[in-house]
Amino acid sequence: MPPKGKKGGGAGDKSKTGEEERPEPLQAVILADPFKTRFSPFTLERPRCLLPVANTPLIEYTFEFLANAGVEEVFVYSGAHTDQVEEYILQSKWSTSSASSPFSKLEIIRSSSRSIGDAMRDLDKRAMLVGDFLIVYGDVVSNLPLEPALAAHRARRAADKNTIMTMVLREAGQTHRTKAQEASPVFVIDPTKNRCLHYEQMHARQSNHFVKIDPDLLSSHQELEIRQDLIDCGIDICTPDVLALWSDNFDFEAPRKGFLHSVLKDYELNGKTIHTHIVNDHYAARVRNLRAYDAVSRDIISRWAYPLCPDSNLLKGQTYRLQKGNVYKENDVILARSCVINRRSVIGAKTSIGDGSTISNSVVGRQCIIGRNVTIDGAYIWDSAVIGDGSTVTKAIVASEAAVGRKCIVEPGALIGEGVRIADGVTVPGTSRITRAKRKRGAEDYFGRDEPDVRLVGQGGDGYEFIGSDEEDEEGVEGLTSNGLSLFYNMQNLALSTESISTLNSEDELSEDRVAHHDRSAAGSFISIASDDSHASQHAGDFHHDAAASIFDSLQKGDEWENIQLELTALRMSTNASEHQLRRAVVAAFMKRIAQVVEAGTPAKAAVDEVLKGYGELVKKTMFDDGDRVDFLLLMQTDLAHRKEGANVLLYMCMELYRLDVMSAEVFERWWEDPKGMEGGEMEGVRGKTQQFIDFLKEESEEESEDEDEEDDEEDEDGD
Template sequence: MGAQKKGGARVSDDTEEQTRQRLQAILLADSFTTKFRPVTLERPKVLLPLANVPMIDYTLAWLESAGIEEVFVFCCAHSTQITDYLQTSSEQQSHPNLLVRTIESHRSISAGDALRYIYEQQTETSQIQGDFVLVSGDTVSNMPLADLIREHRERKKKDEKAIMTMVIKKSKPSPMTRQSRLGTDELFVAVDPVTKQLLHYEVDHVRGSVCLDKALMESNPSVMICNDMQDCYIDVCSPEVLSLFEDNFDYQHLRRDFFKGVLGDDIMGYKIFTHEIGSSYASRVDNFRSYDTVSKDIIQRWTYPYVPDVNFSGNRPLKVGRQGVYKASDVVQSRSADVGACSVVGYGTKIGNGGRVLNSVIGNGCCIGADVVIEGSYVWDNVVIEDGCEIRNAIVCDGVRIRAGAVLQPGVVLSFKVVVGRGFVVPAYSKVSLLQQPMKEDSDEELEYADSSSGTADRLSGLSLEMESKGSELGPDGVGYIWEVCEGAHDEEWKHSVAPIPEDKLAEIIQAMEDDDTEDEIVPRKSEELKSDVDSVNTDVNDPGDDYGYFEREVEGTFLRAVEEGIKVELGILEINSLRLSYNMESADCAGAIFYAMMKLAVDTPHSSLRELSENASSIIAKWKGLLGNYVKHTDEQIEVIMKFEEMCQETARELSPLFAQILQVLYDKEVVQEDAILRWAEEKAGADEADKVYLQQCEAFIQWLKEASEEEDEEEEED
């Protein structure tokens, strides 16, 4: 083990035990998978950028802020790149309160091998001293760790067999959530609802079938079953965990092998417990689709304080503007160019005339020509995109050159320094690299490329010259190989892509969700011994009263994604309904949250006058009235929308205050709120204090008109 960094150790004062014992973590900087090929043949996954910051920096910054004082970074493939990067970070004092040590092993081909090697390499001066946090270097989180560590230690004092506490979170049952998790394991767990002990852990279980050991049922008469949980792959472990890997060489996978072995071993009697998080954020970047999801979460600030405009890990913060647009201070953008909502543009980047960037991340030092369209994509550093190119839902790595008029169809991945020829159309879901496709899919092949990295630059340079001289698969002036899709996997490429799910596949997912809901209701009843308490899943949430605030943020994020991705109203309703069921909310709650999101979007959309702001609001109401209208079918729900509007004008969106009456009339004209709701609201406000009648007075003429129109209608009915 070599010390990479020394800093002032920050000691927690929560308990005397914590004061004596340094808080430590093991960070696995290798995922031991091939899901990010061909990119990871040239660069380790933990150094790939998320919103222009390497993944590992998010993990290290979180560990440091959560009180961890020493972290052991295990490196396998491309270990030299990782150690060099950490050394540079050390020199720049990126993590001043964190002691970072690297452990290298080129013989490890699994997480189990890594933990065995760490155990073997311990010395008196460099070792795991007690309980430690185990995490992957592709984890983004802002959850506090102090309570989790304290909970684990207190449990261990009472029961020495409690060796691990794993972090889980409830997965919202929605098409968009299911979309972000495609390609990851479907998880089924059984937990003791009182002690939170993990009783059963199964991935890729057969839907509609729950098989639990009879002995487990006899010793645990009450069991909570869950198939709507996500494993965050964040664990607090006792030192016994390392020794168990040392003693059991068949433990390779952290979950499939280790959990199965521990839960099935009645002799040793070791126990694993769960810790569910509520409003905190925790996710792994497991494949290209989750890369896209986590990137969007960062841009939409779910990961705060690890967001583009905050300085963490020594990154250069960007300026944040309207609609979640982050830009470096030295970006050169032509007047006719447009950078749209939820986008990031890095330092030294230039955007030419007529360029359009929407819902995308652009790295540092990029040169984007005239009339280029970039949508839903990730363009890394020092990329050159010539005039007239189209890039949609693609990943473009460092040093790529895309010549004039070229098109990247959805799902394309261009690895480092690839050149796309003029006018060439790269087919959807293609993976392109300067390296030829490996003949086998072993996860340790990254090691073969990494071990020969000294000659990689010369090899790639020679390849570039050779391919340019005789043409390539990317056009006469292109450079690179288009990898073939493995046999039998062609129809599955969409699952792991940053591209939106095709409509026919999305329909299948929605149908599967509905089938799952039906099956989930039936499964627990198949055994009278099994007592299912699904409602108790969220018992760890500290403040039930905060549910609405979190629900409101979820609805806002859902609405913004629907706007950005052109989601149909019907699918939006399905998504909101899923959130409503998950949070146990009423239609009125949904209506208020949706209207809040709509008006916030109106304010965040660029405008230079109240007239333009009013036009923004009117346009959004007109387009999304079907979504809002689904939750305002009764007068009380319509009144909730009006009251929510009042609250916004007074607190969060005062810019809308002068437009209250005008927008209320738009809601009436679009048949979102009816006359009865407006008049009832007015009657209730009539008895309020003068200070609370501001918006009532603003609507006086409109309300009077409604009353007169109502009276005339009554008179006409009497005459008839």
């Protein structure tokens, strides 16, 4: 019996590891907001971690998992809808003011982070994490006892200070509904030490299924396992070193594809090792997209996640009871005599189901009204929804307070958002995502709504097709059905929608894309390449990292600029990277080097001089026209916006570039007026000190023109 084993293990381990090693409490960070919008349109109005899975908010499962693991201090990192998350947590049993909380500390951190990388660096700054800690997402559902993993981690750590992280992975076969379907992680592991040596993501649509392994790995390790059969449930046991590494590498944004991949690659450089803890029993999964939502819900109902199942009544006031065939019913469910509840269904309290209705494989929330002769199969109906007589709902999600009229047909894959009303007799196609929330994300007033789309919801309905308001949103919707899935992947966004596992990586590409938007030809071609062959996009991601690292090394060593240039060109050619990418890498490397020198105590001006000396040509060679130069400056500004002394460095960089004749005054002016450079507080802030330089340039150019005028005059005079 597993919990028994857990308990015993716990008691035993406590007496050994607990006392000998560290008295510190076990801490955990929940990334409640994975900076993704895969659950749109539902996440427009509700944070993802509060979406109900089998009628229990997602974050409850995460808390259960942490409580199970004996975690004592919890930090919840939340981005969007922080207020709702905070309100929910404060009222839940987990809040430290509640008597039942197993945690001694529960803190909600508000942040403006835009990626997991930012969140990590922010955490590092706050220095709240003292010992080893857990990082989990706010969507983990697991009954895994962490004790063995923690013990193994500590043992390794005691032996070698450089083991910084242990990833907990669950074995699963080749095809598994709970595994990530479209981008599967590939782990290269040394089974003798459980060390992870290499990490890559492989895409289902990728043309070639190759993993590139450094030949050194083959020679230096007796055994290698290359595994693709693992569910990466995002549970990491980290040491504070991990945060430091995040801080050092400002360009990491995603924990797997960015951080993990790079740290493993740079093993030679930093000497840090990352290990895996592979389990083959218990349940662990992440609700990372709608497909996983479906899979995890079914796992919970089929009791694979026991004891995390509806009849455990995790929430106060729940009264689920299990009946034959995995049917869970709360008290006060009103069932008509002739209705049929088939296997694997969950029905919440105060829901009424009319005559002749059939419910199978579905979750129905509380206070729902299901009419007569309704057929619901494989659907998720959230609280207080209404389904009219004679309707059919198949493999769809109907969110809270939504109403589906009579004789409607909701086709597989349809998503009906909160409060949407579908008029009688409408057929909702499987590709539609209907919402009632304002189109713009982040708008204060969610209740203000646009005109309903009558074509979609029928006369008297309310709601309209959800259109991703920015690139991020396109990514999200992986349908509940596998055929629906392909529909959602429309071609135009192939490059963006591929990364599903690692939230960070797609973020990486996105931010990149955001910057690249104004960059005409180069960025454009990059995107098109990526969509033709998503493999290339992966290489492109690698390119940035490789290039930045190699330039940085060279700068440190003081190599000849020609050599660097040669190396870069080769790298660029081999990975098909764009000019823009190249510049980005160059900027990143130079800025990092400067930051390093500045940190060593050199004043900003001297640092800039020192680093740039001899490399003016290199910088020059990365751009060919003024557009490129503006792009360069923008990249520089973006990069410096996050750095210490950024404003000073920017000023001196500009002066130096001007002095070296890399940039002309016009370029500076164009850059200065570029709206991209004025977005957001940080971007504004970093410009501040450069104002004087720009003013100086302007004056100078005026003087020049005056001079020219004078000269002209003189000539004129001469001519006379």
